[in-house]
Amino acid sequence: MKTNGFCGRDWIDPEFSYSREEWETLIDVALELKRRYAMNEDQTHILRGKTLYMMFFNQSLRTRSTFAAGIQQLGGYCVDLEPGKTYTPARKGYEIPYQTERICDVAQVLDRTGDALSIRMYGEHGHWIYGFCHETMKEFAEYMRHPVINMECDKLHPTQALADMMCVREKKGGFKGVRFVMSWAYSGSTHKPYAVPQSLVLAPSLMGCDVVFARPKGFELDPEVIATCRRYAKMNNATFEETDDMEAAFEGADIVYPKCWGSGEYFAKVKGGKIVKPADLKGMKKLFDRNKDWICDAKKMKLVKHDGIYMHCLPADRDMEVTDEVIDGPQSVVFDEAENRLHAHKAIMAMIMGGRL
Ligand code: CP
Numbered sequence: 516m517k518t519n520g521f522c523g524r525d526w527i528d529p530e531f532s533y534s535r536e537e538w539e540t541l542i543d544v545a546l547e548l549k550r551r552y553a554m555n556e557d558q559t560h561i562l563r564g565k566t567l568y569m570m571f572f573n574q575s576l577r578t579r580s581t582f583a584a585g586i587q588q589l590g591g592y593c594v595d596l597e598p599g600k601t602y603t604p605a606r607k608g609y610e611i612p613y614q615t616e617r618i619c620d621v622a623q624v625l626d627r628t629g630d631a632l633s634i635r636m637y638g639e640h641g642h643w644i645y646g647f648c649h650e651t652m653k654e655f656a657e658y659m660r661h662p663v664i665n666m667e668c669d670k671l672h673p674t675q676a677l678a679d680m681m682c683v684r685e686k687k688g689g690f691k692g693v694r695f696v697m698s699w700a701y702s703g704s705t706h707k708p709y710a711v712p713q714s715l716v717l718a719p720s721l722m723g724c725d726v727v728f729a730r731p732k733g734f735e736l737d738p739e740v741i742a743t744c745r746r747y748a749k750m751n752n753a754t755f756e757e758t759d760d761m762e763a764a765f766e767g768a769d770i771v772y773p774k775c776w777g778s779g780e781y782f783a784k785v786k787g788g789k790i791v792k793p794a795d796l797k798g799m800k801k802l803f804d805r806n807k808d809w810i811c812d813a814k815k816m817k818l819v820k821h822d823g824i825y826m827h828c829l830p831a832d833r834d835m836e837v838t839d840e841v842i843d844g845p846q847s848v849v850f851d852e853a854e855n856r857l858h859a860h861k862a863i864m865a866m867i868m869g870g871r872l
Contacts (some may be wrong), residue, residue, distance in 0.1 A: 679718070701778050
């Protein structure tokens with residue numbers, strides 16, 4: 516079988532491990548698969564007979580439905596392994612006899628019979644220790660020859676980022692000179708990882724946008740992520756700015772992406788591999804409630820360019836993160852983003868699972 520340079524690679528942290536050119540190629544493939552889908556062309560030869568194992572520790576609508584539909588449209592199958600119905604995979608030190616199974620064993624079993632494993636895991640499943648779930652995915656990958664796909668962890672949401680970059684290309688024609696604003700927004704729930712904001716500052720920075728990162732005090736992101744964004748901006752002769760002023764960030768924006776995430780100050784604290792302070796999501800709520808004015812409304816959308824667009828990964832917390840007027844309005848592209856998840860996921864699977872286009 517003819518393969519490509521992507522074949523067999525993991526999709527765990529592509530915001531760090533794939534080049535801008537490789538992201539461009541994946542967007543090209545996703546757009547081609549989208550075209551073929553619109554033309555009702557058969558795609559079942561691409562991954563005929565291949566098996567995708569999916570493992571969702573957290574709920575999902577878009578990611579679950581589009582990976583399941585996508586692999587079947589490419590001629591393969593998916594098996595939804597429900598943690599709890601299988602023995603729940605666990606890292607050493609976090610095991611419960613006959614309820615959990617050590618990751619090295621689960622990974623090697625699935626590797627013998629499947630062609631890829633996709634995982635969603637964040638929040639309480641990683642004890643709200645920042646990076647725990649990301650490292651868990653890497654541990655799976657360590658024991659598998661077949662690729663591991665990150666369907667959202669506590670650090671990154673790269674499948675979302677690829678669908679969104681595809682959307683930026685479609686709506687803005689490219690990335691250079693595009694002012695992309697990733698902003699915090701209020702929500703009534705504090706159960707929110709860093710995954711989307713981190714992927715959605717890294718990916719547009721890698722692709723060459725002028726990125727603005729807006730957040731109230733207390734909602735800073737991983738310093739490694741911010742330093743990487745600055746490095747990408749330099750590499751692309753673009754800009755990266757950080758601000759605590761939502762209105763100033765929106766001024767003259769081509770794209771705004773207001774979305775809630777939690778405060779790292781309240782995540783669990785670890786010393787020597789042990790939790791010394793558990794996460795305090797109730798305490799975090801007070802910080803959230805002081806920032807209820809971080810909502811994307813029509814008044815703020817007046818600050819963006821006349822052809823500026825509103826993006827959100829969904830699910831959106833209406834009346835908290837965004838008003839109905841904005842999300843249902845003409846500048847909103849949220850359903851285009853959701854639609855692109857199907858084509859982006861198919862592109863990822865086709866390329867890393869050895870598909871023949
Ligand atoms: N945006 C996103 O990942 O949606 P789901 O949580 O529904 O998969």
